[in-house]
Amino acid sequence: MPRGPRIAPSWALLLRLLALLRPLGLGEACSCAPAHPQQHVCRSALAIRAKISSEKVVPASADPADTQKMIRYEIKQIKMFKGFEKVSDIQYIYTPFDSSLCGVRLEANSQKQYLLTGQVLSDGKVFIHLCNYIEPWENLSFLQRESLNHHYHLNCGCQITTCYTVSCTISAPNECLWTDWLLERKLYGYQAQHYVCTKHADGTCSWYQRHLPLRKEFVDIIQP
Numbered sequence: 153m154p155r156g157p158r159i160a161p162s163w164a165l166l167l168r169l170l171a172l173l174r175p176l177g178l179g180e181a182c183s184c185a186p187a188h189p190q191q192h193v194c195r196s197a198l199a200i201r202a203k204i205s206s207e208k209v210v211p212a213s214a215d216p217a218d219t220q221k222m223i224r225y226e227i228k229q230i231k232m233f234k235g236f237e238k239v240s241d242i243q244y245i246y247t248p249f250d251s252s253l254c255g256v257r258l259e260a261n262s263q264k265q266y267l268l269t270g271q272v273l274s275d276g277k278v279f280i281h282l283c284n285y286i287e288p289w290e291n292l293s294f295l296q297r298e299s300l301n302h303h304y305h306l307n308c309g310c311q312i313t314t315c316y317t318v319s320c321t322i323s324a325p326n327e328c329l330w331t332d333w334l335l336e337r338k339l340y341g342y343q344a345q346h347y348v349c350t351k352h353a354d355g356t357c358s359w360y361q362r363h364l365p366l367r368k369e370f371v372d373i374i375q376p
Contacts, residue, residue, distance in 0.1 A: 182254040184283035186314045186339050188330050189296060190349055192285030194308035196269035198235025198278065199300060200242060201289060202227040204260040209249055221249035225258060230265060233300040238272040245270065245278045254281035265289035267300070293345040295361070303348045310349040310357035314339075325356045 193199050205226040212220035225245050232242075245268065248255035258266060267287050270280035280286060289297075311327045313320070315334045322329060328349035332341035343359070350360040 182252060182282050184254065186333070187285070188312045188314075188349070189285055189340070189344055190299070190304045190307065190310075191312050192269050193234060193300065193304040196234065196284060197238055197272045198242075199233040199267065199269045200229055200235070201231045201233070201265060202229045202242070202245075202268055203263070203265050204258045207258070207260045210246075212248075222246045223249050223255060225260065227268075234269075234305065235272065239276060239278065242278055245280055247280050254283055256280050256282055256284075256286055258286075267292060295346050295348070299348050303350070307349055307351050307357070310351050312349050326351065328357050328359055 187195070205228055207226070208224045209221050210224045212218055212222050223246070225247070227242060227245055229242050251257075265288070267285065267289055268280055269284045269286065270278055271284075273279055309326060311324060312330050313323075313327055315329050315331045317334070320329055320331070320334065330343060332343045333339055336342070347359045347361050349357050351357050
């Protein structure tokens with residue numbers, strides 16, 4: 153069962169943790185565990201739709217001995233789906249400059265819009281990296297856009313397991329098997345784009361496609 157997002161202590165500490173987690177022998181590689189879009193949203197502290205206005209390379213900390221750099225993206229926030237209790241209007245987001253630390257490269261000064269998920273640090277700064285779910289808005293399916301408002305959040309009690317072999321089986325009643333990699337040899341295939349792992353009244357979970365019934369409190373939410 154996914155845990156609620158924790159506020160990270162500082163971006164300098166996050167950079168050190170990312171450096172420690174870098175696999176040996178892969179100095180220029182960023183390695184991330186696969187996660188379904190629903191898992192990304194459930195595990196992230198915030199999810200927003202935004203455009204990138206500009207970018208700037210800045211020091212990772214005020215410590216002169218710290219040589220790490222960050223990219224600071226100035227953004228125009230279009231809509232917030234998650235994170236209301238942590239931040240309001242976001243002006244800047246930060247990511248490692250070093251690609252081996254999973255830094256994200258986004259297009260600035262263009263009309264492209266992004267779905268951005270990430271963490272909120274203890275000082276209120278928003279931190280993103282390649283292991284978050286970051287996608288051009290135009291690449292999201294209708295169900296994914298719809299689910300950002302409610303269905304992903306409502307079903308965070310479900311467990312999604314990535315299947316790599318045909319022998320993959322359900323081990324818990326609240327589990328859904330994610331088979332995009334097994335069937336299509338890519339992570340964000342048809343199942344990721346068009347299905348939500350939904351929790352039922354008896355505590356079990358299963359995949360659901362098409363339009364999902366909305367709870368009363370979400371009926372008046374305007375679709376993105």
